[in-house]
Amino acid sequence: MDGAALEREFKALIEADSRIEPRDWMPDEYRKTLVRQISQHAHSEIIGMQPEGNWITRAPSLRRKAILMAKVQDEAGHGLYLYCAAETLGVERAELIDLLNAGKQKYSSIFNYPTLTWADVGAIGWLVDGAAITNQIPLTRCSYGPYARAMVRVCKEESFHQRQGFELLYALSRGTPEQHAMAQDAVDRWWWPSVMMFGPPDGESVHTEQSMAWRIKRFSNDELRQRFVDMTVPQAEMLGLTLPDPQIRWNEDRGHYDFGECDWDELRRVIAGDGPCNRQRLAHHVQAHEEGAWVREAAAAHARKHAATASAAA
Amino acid sequence: MLRLADDCFVLSHRLAEWSSRAPTLEEDVALTNIALDLLGQARRLYEHAARLDGTGRSEDEYVFMRDERDFVNCLLVEQENGDFATTIVRELLFSTYQLGLCGALRESADATLAAVAAKAHTEVTYHVSHARQWTVRLGDGTAESHIRTQTALDALWPYTHELFESDDVTPSLVADGVAAAPAALMPEWSASIGTVLAEATLERPETTWAPSGGRRGLHTERFGYMLAEMQHLHRAHPGARW
């Protein structure tokens, strides 16, 4: 088949809402877009282990400690599935991790904020995992098969995380006055960064249009942001906590909540590398990677010796 | 009872400190798995201990409200993580001991303890095989990994003597069929460790130093820092629910 025929077949598959599989022909740009998006997503899962992991050794009850450990472990698992999905596109996990460590690939800017109190663990579960689900549910229907399937597994666990975060904040909000204040403070700090997790407004988003045509993305940033706000406002009421946006108001005509404008300069600053924790998060990841190098080398050396003895014996 | 609960809890805490720091993602997941198993075992044992000592204390009271002198874990499990080799060797030495102990406790006259031990036995079987595989890979890997692993073994070995010590409470518990005689677990432990060291090309350390005291609440200095970090939030909000 010539190039044009392959291209037509690819387009037909996309338009029929079929899945593109690794062995199928795909345009280079489609492949590149997916590698960028999937690896950025994988890196986000991995870097995202740090802010909550920061509280594992200080969790205030054994029940919460077990939940938190399991959650952070789930995020490592998400990273694993996603690196595997990226590998179906002809890249390797090791090179992606090197790109992350070199600052050449990004991860979600939300993880560049610090977790200052225990309530931040709840705020991340409720808001950040909540925003992640909003983003990821449409991705379960993404045109690239391995990515879509990874998202199905990931979404199940994320909704679990979201409920656990909600429940943690609920306990604090109904607890002592100090606990309530801790929960409110965490929501005050995490709300706007979470709303910005959907990326810049539609007019400024660089990749949206092409991604929508390829059915990698199904909804625009602003549509997803609205969906998140609509889902979250009633939950905040149930929690007895206030969202730090005085413009939030139900709009009868639109059938949606109105809300205020994000500080897009702040988002740009954090994405550019000047958030409170960009340097710390990356340095932590680089350090763990470098400290583990001798272990990975030892495992590889042992496997080589073993393979050599096995083939000598055969 | 409390000894085993504290052993499981303290080692679980140390392993959890690895989160987001392991040499590979797979190992991050594996170490947390082991930490979660141990935490689960500790929780079941604290619950049982509270019934036995008649205090009805909650698991959180045991963990967050006791001071250093009240913890009766062995010194081996509280040793700091160090490098990956240190963590693996500590896991090998302890989990091999724990496997023998759980094996024996499955026959305990205390039915609850026997049930906890039986469940733990399955989990610890996996911990032992994880530790053995890594000990062999690291011992028989590169020159660097060999040196690191031998160094870890030399540093941790003295703390294994304490695992097989008896004190005044042990004989009566053994006589009642509740506990296992610590010294009786030694030969199998030693043989099992011996085979893995041979495969890993590591030398069994020769040492006469046998630090002890954990079972009497005499811990190493670093243990206090672990408790301080772990307990501060819980204690800062007396009576609060989480």
Ligand SMILES: [Fe+2]
């Ligand atoms: Fe995740």
Ligand SMILES: [Fe+2]
């Ligand atoms: Fe999550």
